[in-house]
Amino acid sequence: MSRVGRVTRRGMRQTARGRVERALGVLHDDLWTWRPDPLPPSVWLRWFPHGIVCLAALGVLLGDAAQLGENGGVDPGFAFVIALAQAGAMVLALWRPVAAWWLSMAGMLVGAFAVRAEMVAGGDKFTWPWTAAGLIAHLFVLLLLALRVRTRVSLEALALTALTTYLVQGVVGASNFEPTGMLAVILFTVAVVLGTALRGRREARSELAQQTSLTAEERARRTLLEERSRIARELHDVVAHHMSVISIQAQVAPLLVENPPDELKENLAGIRQNALEALTELRRVLGVLRSEHPDVLEESDGGDPLPHAPQPTLDRLDALVENTRAAGLTVTTQASGTRRPLPPGVELSAYRIVQEALSNVLRHAPGATARVHLTHLPIGLRVEVSNTRPKRAPAPSQGAGHGLLGMRERVAMLDGSLTAHALPGGGYQVAAFLPADAAGPAVAADPAGTDDLSAHHIPEDDTR
Known part of the structure; x- marks a missing residue:
């Protein structure tokens, strides 16, 4: 192989490695976090959705503990801990959805391997790797996750959930279990799509309300400026009248006095000159204010x-x-x-x-x-x-x-x-x-x- 070919292959491997590292970095930043993102109260129902999640978590706790302990052959105490993790993930998702997703995935994995170790030799059919209660719990977690985080993060969590389900069911596997992986992935996808759609709708309404507020503020600001401009145009005529009178009086005053001194003439000429300059400045400002309607000074x-x-x-x-x-x-x-x-x-x-x-x-x-x-x-x-x-x-x-x-x-x-x-x-x-x-x-x-x-x-x- 030529030197150029080796250099080209080495460059392609480095490029691929860099892309993989960047992708893993994005996954780390998106999913390896403990940041809070609480679910706000509903506009009409207030805290009713939070109560529904808590009641569902109680049902998952009781149902998963019974299914793992009685049907799965897992020690009752250990089964209760696994069920507590699944139910706790639902409640935790109300405040920290990403951390709740990790807890729910961990509960599924621990429960799946615990059941497999106890029932691999035989026994009744058992839903695996997702129990019925565990599947419901993870549905809630993914829905709450999609409601609170960006779409990319939701899709990443869904992809990792599907990949983990495939590896546990397809690679590890267990012949005497009833697989639930395909059904679980379909339901999880529906939950993420629904949550993403609701989140997009909420953000659109929020942006619309914000834009409406900005439009109202801008309209009020524009109205204020228009009114100030109108007042300035009116006051110009009042001030211009007085300045014109001052200019005329200063021009006529020397004629009313016999042999006025030069100092008086000079002072009166200065007063008239200042008045004329002030009138010129007023007309210049007024020309700017009346640029849109130069021929209209007043209305009847x-x-x-x-x-x-x-x-x-x-x-x-x-x-x-x-x-x-x-x-x-x-x-x-x-x-x-x-x-x-x-x-x-x-x-x-x-x-x-x-x-x-x-x-x-x-x-x-x-x-x-x-x-x-x-x-x-x-x-x-x-x-x-x-x-x-x-x-x-x-x-x-x-x-x-x-x-x-x-x-x-x-x-x-x-x-x-x-x-x-x-x-x-x-x-x-x-x-x-x-x-x-x-x-x-x-x-x-x-x-x-x-x-x-x-x-x-x-x-x-x-x-x-």
Whole structure:
């Protein structure tokens, strides 16, 4: 044989040896373990499956001890130990399925060889190597194993079980025994296939629930970002107006003073320049926020887009209420306290809260009547929108929108408070307090502890 041929054969043997070593390593990692993997309680039956396994284990203990001791000729004490191992494997499989499989296999082997040593000379037919009780016990063990471990591990355990059964029955053998190997392997295969299918179904349902949760979180996050973007677009118009006034005043101020000093002109020019730069930055940011709808800055009270319309204030509240009444909702308004000048952001937020609350009543409480109450306080404005019990069921919601989420964002921005809860008579109330001296955006949770949108009975919905 040439040198090249010897080298090639040596390389093939090394490759085959490496594959065998890797396969044995995988088997060792999968099956030589004591790790716990408890069977969780059933969704509907709770601990009922665990009780069934324990009762079956008691039956296996009594049946296997009697069959090995009385029919198999094994010493009663030794037969009880073997039966205890088989029954104990069933209970152990509820917590440590791989270790239980080893215990069940050991019980089968010890019992099979003990019976063969006692009955090989003759006697009645005896089921071998699997007794009836031992076969039932191993069925439970393989089923619980397939429910808890990966499919590969289940198939490995099934293959080793079939191989061991073949070696004991086919190689060792006993002529006067009734073989049960073929029946056992078929039943074990059915148990593994069933357990694997149930495990796959459970994992699919778990993944579906997880994906549904992630989808809901992503939808809520996207809704939050959309609402913050909308608020930013609205506040830009308010801030831009004031910055424009500052720029014009700084430009006109030197003309109102006779012979103004150069220092005053320089300072006013600096103020005007800073105002213009601030306006430029605001327009740049707004261009990003409005990239999807560059021509739409505001919507009318009826929901139609109005390009370049001014942001609404409480002066337009009557028009909003009239439009809502025209849509079929009975609305009453009430105001108390002395009205004082409020920052534009506060008036805009109050208007939007009323708009969104009334829209939620239209969508989710058909046939109800609504009441809007504005309370002007020295320190701010309190807005209350309540409705009576709906007279008919609402139409199905089309998913998460902006209603309560938008209210929460506006109130948090002004460092105010918001409550939204059901009323005793079946109605609902949204109440917000907006401080008049709000310093600006605030990163704060809802002070009233009601910012958990999942607890509101009015779904988040788009109110535009």
